[in-house]
Amino acid sequence: MRIDEKLQRALHDEADAVDPLVDPDASAWTRIQARARRRRMERRAGIVTLAAAIAAVVAIGAVVLNDGDERVRIVPANTTTTQETAMSTTTTTAGRPSEPALFPGVWPFTSQAEVEAYERDPGVGMFNDPTQTALEFAREYLKFPDPVKVSGDDRRITLAPKKGSPLRTVVEVADVGGGDGPYAAVGASTANIKVTRPARGSTIPNPVTLTGNSTAYEATVNVEVRQDGGDKLGETYVMGGANGEFGDFAGDLTYSPPTKKAGALVFFTESAEDGGISEATVVRVAFGSTEKPGGVTRFSVFFHDRNGKLVEVARESGHTPGVLRAALESLFAGPQAEDGAGITSVFSTKTTGLLAGVTLRPDGTAVVDINDTVDNANSSEGSRILLEELNATVFQFSTVKRVEYRLKGSCDAFWQWLQYGDCRTVPRP
Amino acid sequence: MMTTMAFKDTAVRRRPEEEVSDLFRAEYRSLVRLATLLLGDVGAAEEVVQDAFVKLQVGWARLRDPDKAPAWLRSAVLNGARSRLRRASVRKRHLEPVPSPTATVETDAVAHDERRRMLAALRTLPDRQREALVLKFYMELSEAETAAAMGVTAGSVKTHVHRGLASLEAALQEES
Numbered sequence: 001m002r003i004d005e006k007l008q009r010a011l012h013d014e015a016d017a018v019d020p021l022v023d024p025d026a027s028a029w030t031r032i033q034a035r036a037r038r039r040r041m042e043r044r045a046g047i048v049t050l051a052a053a054i055a056a057v058v059a060i061g062a063v064v065l066n067d068g069d070e071r072v073r074i075v076p077a078n079t080t081t082t083q084e085t086a087m088s089t090t091t092t093t094a095g096r097p098s099e100p101a102l103f104p105g106v107w108p109f110t111s112q113a114e115v116e117a118y119e120r121d122p123g124v125g126m127f128n129d130p131t132q133t134a135l136e137f138a139r140e141y142l143k144f145p146d147p148v149k150v151s152g153d154d155r156r157i158t159l160a161p162k163k164g165s166p167l168r169t170v171v172e173v174a175d176v177g178g179g180d181g182p183y184a185a186v187g188a189s190t191a192n193i194k195v196t197r198p199a200r201g202s203t204i205p206n207p208v209t210l211t212g213n214s215t216a217y218e219a220t221v222n223v224e225v226r227q228d229g230g231d232k233l234g235e236t237y238v239m240g241g242a243n244g245e246f247g248d249f250a251g252d253l254t255y256s257p258p259t260k261k262a263g264a265l266v267f268f269t270e271s272a273e274d275g276g277i278s279e280a281t282v283v284r285v286a287f288g289s290t291e292k293p294g295g296v297t298r299f300s301v302f303f304h305d306r307n308g309k310l311v312e313v314a315r316e317s318g319h320t321p322g323v324l325r326a327a328l329e330s331l332f333a334g335p336q337a338e339d340g341a342g343i344t345s346v347f348s349t350k351t352t353g354l355l356a357g358v359t360l361r362p363d364g365t366a367v368v369d370i371n372d373t374v375d376n377a378n379s380s381e382g383s384r385i386l387l388e389e390l391n392a393t394v395f396q397f398s399t400v401k402r403v404e405y406r407l408k409g410s411c412d413a414f415w416q417w418l419q420y421g422d423c424r425t426v427p428r429p
Numbered sequence: 430m431m432t433t434m435a436f437k438d439t440a441v442r443r444r445p446e447e448e449v450s451d452l453f454r455a456e457y458r459s460l461v462r463l464a465t466l467l468l469g470d471v472g473a474a475e476e477v478v479q480d481a482f483v484k485l486q487v488g489w490a491r492l493r494d495p496d497k498a499p500a501w502l503r504s505a506v507l508n509g510a511r512s513r514l515r516r517a518s519v520r521k522r523h524l525e526p527v528p529s530p531t532a533t534v535e536t537d538a539v540a541h542d543e544r545r546r547m548l549a550a551l552r553t554l555p556d557r558q559r560e561a562l563v564l565k566f567y568m569e570l571s572e573a574e575t576a577a578a579m580g581v582t583a584g585s586v587k588t589h590v591h592r593g594l595a596s597l598e599a600a601l602q603e604e605s
Contacts, residue, residue: 003598004566010547011567015462018471029453032479033446036486119484120491121501123580125508180480181512 102201102286105176105184106264107141108133110228115176115184128181130154134171137185141230142169142268145276161271167192167279190279193221193240193267203286207254208265214240214249216269225255227263227287233398238267257299257323258287259360259399299323301331302392303345310388313339324397325358328368331393346377346386356408364401365425366394369409373417383418387426395428402427445489448498449482456499457482459568460506466563467510469552477513481505503568503578511556550600558593561586 001009108127109115118127126132131149134157138147144161150168151158157171169190173183187200195212198204214221219242225233234255241247253265268280300312313335317326332355334348347354356371368390377386394403404425407414411423457478464474481502485492492498551559557579564575565586572583579586 003594003601006543007547007551007562007594007597008566010544010551011466011563013544014548015466015567018462018465018474019458028457028475028479029450032449032453032482032486035479035483039483039487116488116491119488122504122508125504125511125580128508128512 102262102284103176104174104186104284106187106282106284107137107185107230109176109182109184110260110262112176115182118182119177122182125182127183130173130175130181130183131157133173133183133185134159137171137173137188138169141185142188142266142280142282143277144169144280161276161278165278169279169281185282187264187284188280188282190281192216192279193269193281195265195267195281195283198265198283198285200283201285203288204265205288206257207252208285209250209252210236210238210265210267211248211250212238212240212267213246214238214267215242215244215246216240217271218242219247220269221249222268222270223251223253224266224268225253225263226266227258227260227399229260231260231399233258233263256396256398257297260287262286297323297326299327299330300393300396301327302389302396303335303339303343303347304385304389306342306344308385310392311343312392313343322358322360324360324366324394324400325355327393327396328355328358331389332370345389346374346382347389350375356406360400364399366400366403367406368394368403369406370414371408373407378418380419383420386418391426391429400428445486448489448495449486452485452498452502453482456502460502463503463563463568464506464510466548466551466567467507467559468513469548473513474510477509478506480509500574500577503564504580507560507578511560514556546601547597550597553600554593554596557581557585558589558596561589562593562597565590 103109103111105111105115109118122128126136131152131154134152135147135149138144138159138161144159146162147159148163149157150160152170155173157173159169159171161167161169167190169188171185172187172189174186175181176184193212193214193216195210197209197211208225210223219239220237221240222235222237224235227233234253236251236253238249238251239247240249263285265283265285266280267282268277270276271278297317299315299317301315302310302312305311315327315330317323317330329352332347333352334345334350335343351372351374354370354372354374356369357367358369359367361367374386376382390405391403394400402425404411404423405414407417415421415423460478460481461471461474464477465471468474468477484505485498485502489495492501551562554562560579561575564570564578565572568575570578572586575586576583581589
């Protein structure tokens with residue numbers, strides 16, 4: 001008898017010996033029904049508990065460690081807090097309890113809807129296992145070269161970036177499914193990068209202040225702001241200690257306006273040996289309004305100088321249904337007197353109100369519709385200038401992956417007016 | 430929105446308990462047997478299968494295609510069994526073959542011994558190889574169905590089956 005036949009017989013013999021009850025009135029069915037009821041109740045209770053926990057954090061306001069000579073006052077919500085630090089005094093507005101709760105997951109689930117979608121179709125079920133979740137997080141989100149587990153339990157898993165590396169990052173995972181998975185990574189930490197600001201779960205302003213204590217090769221710790229889904233909104237680096245000596249770091253990071261409500265700050269170092277990412281600290285954060293305390297939104301528009309070179313001009317807006325819309329409205333209003341001499345554009349006060357509509361689709365496609373043609377913009381030089389200014393203004397926002405322009409609702413009409421032919425989509429440069 | 434409307438308009442829908450009850454009658458026994466072959470422990474197998482049914486019932490309203498519920502259950506059982514094995518406590522126990530309630534003194538001693546050795550060798554294989562062999566030779570699923578249940582490609586299934594059988598043969602020869 002062949003090995004496969006022997007195996008088949010052994011499996012059937014073995015299985016035939018197992019005879020569970022199949023009567024739905026029997027105990028297995030009763031247990032399933034009882035557990036299903038309990039699961040529904042736990043899920044409801046879990047959502048309420050999570051919301052309450054987040055609301056409690058939000059209600060406390062800014063939670064910052066009392067570190068060195070940094071002094072922080074903890075005050076109730078719905079008030080404005082003043083954080084007095086050794087470096088500067090900044091004012092931020094605490095969150096309101098009525099704001100939606102911050103989902104704890106950084107990756108791969110950043111909302112309850114994503115968890116539920118996964119539960120419906122778990123594929124190989126990788127994220128039902130906490131260790132696999134931690135390893136995939138390290139590989140896919142942190143970009144570790146070949147992470148390996150060193151130690152840990154079901155909640156805190158210590159990883160090395162690759163076999164043989166002495167560096168360690170602890171990935172914290174949480175059950176986001178209500179009892180037995182799936183799991184999501186909710187944060188990470190390395191002993192070599194300790195972050196004191198922003199605090200975990202806090203709502204960050206833009207720019208966000210970064211403080212902490214670190215040791216790294218050439219003292220350099222890289223920092224990225226990523227929104228849910230992984231898009232990078234901004235990056236910088238801070239300098240702490242080097243060669244095993246710890247030193248304080250401090251800096252500010254300005255980032256592109258987010259399109260998601262939450263994300264994470266990722267602090268990481270790169271290997272001196274091969275440039276790979278070798279350790280990381282990840283802090284879950286919510287994004288505050290893009291409005292500054294005075295109710296002002298900042299962005300840029302792009303015009304040209306006398307030499308035909310594209311120039312960036314800062315703008316602010318007091319009321320913004322959307323920052324992309326505000327930027328386009330400001331672009332179409334043309335250069336202002338305060339921009340100084342020498343700034344030119346195909347847009348001017350005559351084209352104020354040119355914007356018929358703008359939408360940003362979930363796939364990153366911006367659709368920009370104008371309601372009229374623009375004088376002198378359909379010559380070869382005019383269309384080059386118009387497209388450069390439009391593209392630069394639209395693509396300053398990292399969430400815009402491509403743009404489709406329309407004239408009175410027609411993409412063909414836009415490109416035919418500029419004598420480029422038929423409809424096309426402009427990809428992010 | 431269109432999908433939701435269509436769904437609401439077409440259906441006189443049964444309650445999830447009724448749908449799951451039918452599936453329970455049709456699938457429970459074979460799923461417990463499948464999980465027992467993977468885990469080597471009937472009690473643990475029943476828990477894994479019951480858990481899959483609990484998840485199915487709780488999430489029934491969100492199931493896009495109820496016809497795929499049996500395949501979903503198989504995947505959920507595989508995932509549950511995998512998690513159990515990783516949690517290790519079962520691993521020690523599952524090296525012991527499950528006592529057969531139908532075994533009698535008339536049982537062919539040689540065949541019984543060969544079965545015991547075959548199952549012991551099966552349980553030393555990597556998870557994926559063991560799953561592929563059990564799905565193919567016990568559940569008698571096609572390569573495509575096995576691949577869907579495991580969340581891998583059909584090519585991968587072939588590889589796992591081939592390597593698994595080779596390892597079993599080597600293990601049995603080594604013993605004899």
